[in-house]
Amino acid sequence: MKAAQVRAKIDVLTETVIAAPCERVAAYAADPAHAPQWYANITSADWRTPPPVGVGSRVAFVARFLGRTLAYTYEVTAYEPGRRMVMRTQEGPFPMETTYTWEPYGDAADHTRMTLRNRGEPSGIASLGATVMAAAMRRAQQKDLAALKALLEG
Numbered sequence: 001m002k003a004a005q006v007r008a009k010i011d012v013l014t015e016t017v018i019a020a021p022c023e024r025v026a027a028y029a030a031d032p033a034h035a036p037q038w039y040a041n042i043t044s045a046d047w048r049t050p051p052p053v054g055v056g057s058r059v060a061f062v063a064r065f066l067g068r069t070l071a072y073t074y075e076v077t078a079y080e081p082g083r084r085m086v087m088r089t090q091e092g093p094f095p096m097e098t099t100y101t102w103e104p105y106g107d108a109a110d111h112t113r114m115t116l117r118n119r120g121e122p123s124g125i126a127s128l129g130a131t132v133m134a135a136a137m138r139r140a141q142q143k144d145l146a147a148l149k150a151l152l153e154g
Contacts, residue, residue: 066132
């Protein structure tokens with residue numbers, strides 16, 4: 001008899017409001033080349049397909065997370081410039097989906113509400129630490145959005 005595979009779901013959603021127009025925030029955040037500048041844990045981002053970003057674009061990332069070096073490749077599966085981008089891992093430690101959304105915020109639409117959502121299903125031994133991983137992801141995402149806000153408002 002086969003042992004049942006343990007699966008735990010991770011779903012972390014964070015948001016911020018940035019004092020910059022939606023088009024500017026989205027253009028900067030959606031460009032994978034900028035990721036190491038505002039994601040604290042990402043050390044590199046290398047295009048696997050020619051830029052610019054669009055559906056089908058693939059980018060390899062290297063990150064440090066919870067004391068480990070992780071290498072993974074994302075593919076953009078949905079892209080609405082200035083509104084939404086969805087990426088899914090094609091290679092990496094476990095399946096993950098990252099979604100960015102951007103929307104004008106405030107009366108003058110000179111601010112942007114940005115959300116960052118990471119969802120995944122670690123399996124095997126990684127699933128045992130899913131609760132700890134989700135909490136660490138939430139803290140990291142909050143820091144990343146704060147860094148993005150500082151970069152674009154500075």
